[in-house]
Amino acid sequence: MKKILGxxxxxxxxxxxxxxxxxxxxxxxxxDTLDGFYYEKENTMDVLFFxxxxxxxxxNPHILWQEAGIPSYNLGQPEQQIWTTYYYxxxxxxxxxxxxxxxxxxTVNYDEPYRPLDNSxxxxxxLKLNFTKLENIKASVRASERPYFVFKLLKNKGxxxxxxxxxxxxxxxxxxxxxxxxxxxxxxxxxxxxxxxxTQEIGILPEKVxxxxxxxxxxxxxxxIQLVLMKTPIYVSEEAQxxxxxxxxxxxxxDVPFLDFNEKYEELGLNFKEDYLDELKHLNFRGAEKxxxxxxxxxxxxxxxxxxxEEQAYASWNVDLERWLxxxxxxRLRQEKDLKTYLERLIASPYKEDYTLALTLQRGEGxxxxxxxxxxxxIAQELxxxxxxxxxxxxxxxxxxxxxxxxxxxxIYEEGGDQLLSFEKELGGIPWHIQxxxxxxxxxxxxxxxxxxxxxxxxxxxxxxVERIIDSSSFELQGETVKR
Amino acid sequence: xxxxSFHFLLFFPIVTVIYFLIPHKVRWAWLLMVSxxxxxxxxxxxxxxxxxxxxxxxxxGLLIEQAKEIKKEKKAIRLQKLWVILSFSLNLGxxxxxxxxxxxxENINKIIESLSIQLVxxxxxxxxxxxxxxxxxxxxxxxxxxxxxxxxxxxxxxxxALFVSFFPQLVAGPIEKSKALLGxxxxxxxxxxxxxxxxxxxxxxxxxxxxxxxxxxxIVVNTVYNNYMEYAGIPVIVATLLFAVQxxxxxxxxxxxxxGASEVMxxxxxxxxxxxxxxxxxxxFWRRWHVSLxxxxxxxxxxxxxxxxxxxxxxxxxxxxxxxxxxxxHGASWNFVIWGFLHGFYQVLGMSLxxxxxxxxxxxxxxxxxxxxxxxxxxxxxxxxxLAWIFFRAAxxxxxxxxxxxLFVYNPWTLWDGSLYQLGLDPLDFIVGLIAIALxxxxxxxxxxxxxxNWLLVQPVVIRxxxxxxxxxxxxxxxxxxxxxxxxxxIYFQF
Numbered sequence: 001m002k003k004i005l006g007x008x009x010x011x012x013x014x015x016x017x018x019x020x021x022x023x024x025x026x027x028x029x030x031x032d033t034l035d036g037f038y039y040e041k042e043n044t045m046d047v048l049f050f051x052x053x054x055x056x057x058x059x060n061p062h063i064l065w066q067e068a069g070i071p072s073y074n075l076g077q078p079e080q081q082i083w084t085t086y087y088y089x090x091x092x093x094x095x096x097x098x099x100x101x102x103x104x105x106x107t108v109n110y111d112e113p114y115r116p117l118d119n120s121x122x123x124x125x126x127l128k129l130n131f132t133k134l135e136n137i138k139a140s141v142r143a144s145e146r147p148y149f150v151f152k153l154l155k156n157k158g159x160x161x162x163x164x165x166x167x168x169x170x171x172x173x174x175x176x177x178x179x180x181x182x183x184x185x186x187x188x189x190x191x192x193x194x195x196x197x198x199t200q201e202i203g204i205l206p207e208k209v210x211x212x213x214x215x216x217x218x219x220x221x222x223x224x225i226q227l228v229l230m231k232t233p234i235y236v237s238e239e240a241q242x243x244x245x246x247x248x249x250x251x252x253x254x255d256v257p258f259l260d261f262n263e264k265y266e267e268l269g270l271n272f273k274e275d276y277l278d279e280l281k282h283l284n285f286r287g288a289e290k291x292x293x294x295x296x297x298x299x300x301x302x303x304x305x306x307x308x309x310e311e312q313a314y315a316s317w318n319v320d321l322e323r324w325l326x327x328x329x330x331x332r333l334r335q336e337k338d339l340k341t342y343l344e345r346l347i348a349s350p351y352k353e354d355y356t357l358a359l360t361l362q363r364g365e366g367x368x369x370x371x372x373x374x375x376x377x378x379i380a381q382e383l384x385x386x387x388x389x390x391x392x393x394x395x396x397x398x399x400x401x402x403x404x405x406x407x408x409x410x411x412i413y414e415e416g417g418d419q420l421l422s423f424e425k426e427l428g429g430i431p432w433h434i435q436x437x438x439x440x441x442x443x444x445x446x447x448x449x450x451x452x453x454x455x456x457x458x459x460x461x462x463x464x465x466v467e468r469i470i471d472s473s474s475f476e477l478q479g480e481t482v483k484r
Numbered sequence: 485x486x487x488x489s490f491h492f493l494l495f496f497p498i499v500t501v502i503y504f505l506i507p508h509k510v511r512w513a514w515l516l517m518v519s520x521x522x523x524x525x526x527x528x529x530x531x532x533x534x535x536x537x538x539x540x541x542x543x544x545g546l547l548i549e550q551a552k553e554i555k556k557e558k559k560a561i562r563l564q565k566l567w568v569i570l571s572f573s574l575n576l577g578x579x580x581x582x583x584x585x586x587x588x589x590e591n592i593n594k595i596i597e598s599l600s601i602q603l604v605x606x607x608x609x610x611x612x613x614x615x616x617x618x619x620x621x622x623x624x625x626x627x628x629x630x631x632x633x634x635x636x637x638x639x640x641x642x643x644x645a646l647f648v649s650f651f652p653q654l655v656a657g658p659i660e661k662s663k664a665l666l667g668x669x670x671x672x673x674x675x676x677x678x679x680x681x682x683x684x685x686x687x688x689x690x691x692x693x694x695x696x697x698x699x700x701x702x703i704v705v706n707t708v709y710n711n712y713m714e715y716a717g718i719p720v721i722v723a724t725l726l727f728a729v730q731x732x733x734x735x736x737x738x739x740x741x742x743x744g745a746s747e748v749m750x751x752x753x754x755x756x757x758x759x760x761x762x763x764x765x766x767x768x769f770w771r772r773w774h775v776s777l778x779x780x781x782x783x784x785x786x787x788x789x790x791x792x793x794x795x796x797x798x799x800x801x802x803x804x805x806x807x808x809x810x811x812x813x814h815g816a817s818w819n820f821v822i823w824g825f826l827h828g829f830y831q832v833l834g835m836s837l838x839x840x841x842x843x844x845x846x847x848x849x850x851x852x853x854x855x856x857x858x859x860x861x862x863x864x865x866x867x868x869x870x871l872a873w874i875f876f877r878a879a880x881x882x883x884x885x886x887x888x889x890x891l892f893v894y895n896p897w898t899l900w901d902g903s904l905y906q907l908g909l910d911p912l913d914f915i916v917g918l919i920a921i922a923l924x925x926x927x928x929x930x931x932x933x934x935x936x937x938n939w940l941l942v943q944p945v946v947i948r949x950x951x952x953x954x955x956x957x958x959x960x961x962x963x964x965x966x967x968x969x970x971x972x973x974x975i976y977f978q979f
Contacts, residue, residue, distance in 0.1 A: 157961045161912045
């Protein structure tokens with residue numbers, strides 16, 4: 001009898017282990033921020049950010065590091081409900097001992113009993129399987145679906161049709177997140193400064209929401225962690241404002257600071273035309289920088305957090321910051337709309353020695369504006385300053401075709417003419433091939449090819465440090481200026 | 485509770501473990517309790533109904549046996565017949581009310597309407613209690629068995645109630661005869677490891693058939709049959725072929741799980757499906773498909789009517805009656821009656837045409853036992869059965885006719901132009917389905933000559949465990965279940 005029992009137990013164990021492994025293999029795209037969190041070394045973070053997408057778009061750990069040498073991680077998740085956040089915190093505190101934790105309170109609005117399945121997948125699947133995750137599943141998922149979240153295989157088996165290399169390799173390890181959980185957003189939506197509700201009335205939070213908000217506050221108290229509630233600078237409806245007022249009241253009663261950034265537009269130096277990704281909901285990378293800078297100042301002022309910048313253990317953070325700054329420069333370059341300011345930025349860029357620039361022109365029927373570039377305010381100077389010396393000379397500007405290539409700060413090729421020009425050379429180990437086709441210009445760098453219609457000036461910037469094209473744009477005359 | 489649910493996966497081990505831990509004396513009580521729990525998970529109220537049928541047939545058994553004691557033979561027989569008639573009419577009456585009342589009223593109304601009489605008989609909104617057709621027949625078999633003296637009346641009400649409600653076969657069969665099952669509750673069962681493994685393997689095979697095959701092909705069948713106006717030709721043929729697969733896998737898988745579950749606990753249930761699509765005649769088909777129902781009708785309707793002993797005309801009449809009833813048993817709709825009638829008609833036609841067939845075989849010097857002739861017979865039977873399935877699956881009679889018409893549209897190119905992948909299954913799913921069906925076919929062919937379970941159970945442990953895990957993961961990975969999939973109930977739950 002014992003032997004039979006032994007066999008059954010062994011069988012069950014093998015079954016459970018194998019099922020969990022297959023569950024990992026069959027998983028969908030990993031939650032990279034959560035995965036990146038597990039990658040980080042234990043007990044290295046002093047600050048953690050929690051909340052919704054507003055959190056993961058709004059706080060950039062690189063900036064916090066830059067300003068104050070404070071290591072932080074952003075654990076914001078899309079449309080996360082506050083009870084899920086509570087268990088996220090419990091899980092996070094097993095791996096990190098932060099001194100300060102910021103919670104974005106947009107989450108008090110997600111009060112439906114259960115999120116749609118896709119959202120639960122993202123929020124829950126990549127948590128490590130332990131009792132905290134089980135409690136999280138219990139709070140966040142309806143009863144009939146809970147077994148599927150405990151044994152992910154049952155939910156994700158449909159992926160058998162879509163298995164890729166990642167399923168067999170990276171699904172079993174943790175990968176570093178390049179921005180410590182922060183999701184850089186690049187787009188710009190031009191907003192106007194909003195008219196926000198001024199009501200001071202205290203609303204009512206749904207029971208489960210308030211219950212978990214209190215639990216979060218208690219948890220941080222017990223762990224000796226300073227909790228700071230915050231609301232990113234976003235549009236709020238009257239109804240939402242009532243809830244936030246209740247949150248403010250609760251925070252006051254429980255002695256928790258509440259930062260309402262809707263009241264701090266000036267302090268942030270917020271630019272409504274530049275700093276938002278969408279209609280007053282998510283900040284883009286510029287807005288995030290401003291918000292994080294403010295938080296850095298706030299932390300310096302109110303807490304005595306050590307500056308780890310010189311520490312050997314945190315050397316990689318400095319490397320990551322350098323990478324971010326380069327990326328920041330790239331994003332700003334890509335946002336430049338005007339050819340003149342574009343060129344100015346290129347000239348001023350601290351990374352321009354690493355860039356390879358290609359400038360091409362294929363004149364369209366009756367296009368004359370390129371000839372008049374000299375008259376365009378300052379563009380001629382910029383072109384010369386950057387190195388395309390011959391672009392505005394008479395011969396070249398009257399030609400139908402032009403190619404100019406600057407590599408490592410030097411003009412290595414410049415040609416203008418009325419026949420189809422082409423350029424083919426290996427630069428820094430990468431083959432470049434520029435040629436003019438019937439209606440288009442083709443610029444091929446390594447495996448990547450961009451093509452633009454004739455009549456436009458095309459600029460391609462390649463950064464050898466990150467080994468890719470960081471921008472490929474066309475400019476043409478629009479009205480009085482040359483723009484994208 | 486359904487077999488393909490986490491609930492059952494939790495329920496079954498608990499029930500079985502406790503069954504073997506408690507003393508034999510109280511095991512019947514435990515099984516009775518959990519069987520009623522199992523049933524009440526569907527709808528607690530209808531437990532009263534099954535209790536009623538149980539009570540009625542239990543009493544009939546006692547009364548019949550009491551009547552047997554009467555010295556005056558004529559009176560004894562009259563009284564016994566009375567109890568039998570009462571038992572049958574009351575139980576069938578309950579069945580009629582819950583299942584056929586609305587159908588009956590609808591048709592009455594149609595007749596009244598056609599006679600231009602302004603009257604509408606109101607219908608009831610009655611929910612069909614799950615399994616009522618199955619347990620009613622099972623309970624009635626007891627009345628007949630006592631009457632025929634094939635079994636002694638069961639005095640122990642609890643054990644009798646367990647016979648009617650035994651959870652593995654309560655909801656969709658096999659329909660057990662009391663003489664086969666009732667006595668088993670007095671047997672002392674000890675846990676046998678090999679037997680338990682056999683039972684579990686059968687349950688696993690049932691789950692494979694249900695989740696990987698039946699529910700997968702159901703997607704195609706549903707797409708075409710629920711919207712048949714949009715389809716014609718090859719897709720309709722494919723869907724019809726797949727329905728034959730679906731209904732077989734769906735139904736036989738339920739029986740397999742029932743038989744396997746019982747086997748683990750030491751109970752023996754009858755085989756309900758014996759590779760029916762290998763039948764060489766419709767008559768043989770009905771000896772292999774839903775055997776327990778066929779056997780019930782044979783023993784309690786066909787033979788009492790005289791069977792084949794009262795001449796050819798009566799034989800044909802009896803066959804038609806039995807199959808009409810069988811059709812009706814399946815559902816309160818003309819479609820089912822027509823389906824039943826078709827099967828009766830096939831057999832009658834087949835029998836009357838036998839001289840013609842004999843003549844042709846002799847003239848063409850066809851070897852009757854040859855492989856090709858057998859294959860020919862199997863194909864003919866399969867086509868006849870599949871055509872009849874159209875009436876079974878289509879929602880209405882006119883839809884069934886519509887679908888049959890659409891079978892004969894000429895479009896063989898649809899096999900190549902990807903139309904088959906527009907029916908709900910993409911190429912990968914289709915391939916998995918075909919491979920699974922091929923596996924089913926191989927298993928069926930092998931089972932004619934050997935017991936696969938016995939063969940597997942003597943292989944070395946590494947091979948065995950690899951086979952178990954492969955099977956389990958095939959079900960877990962390729963099964964059609966889970967969030968995002970529509971749960972497919974077992975087809976026979978509506979009967």
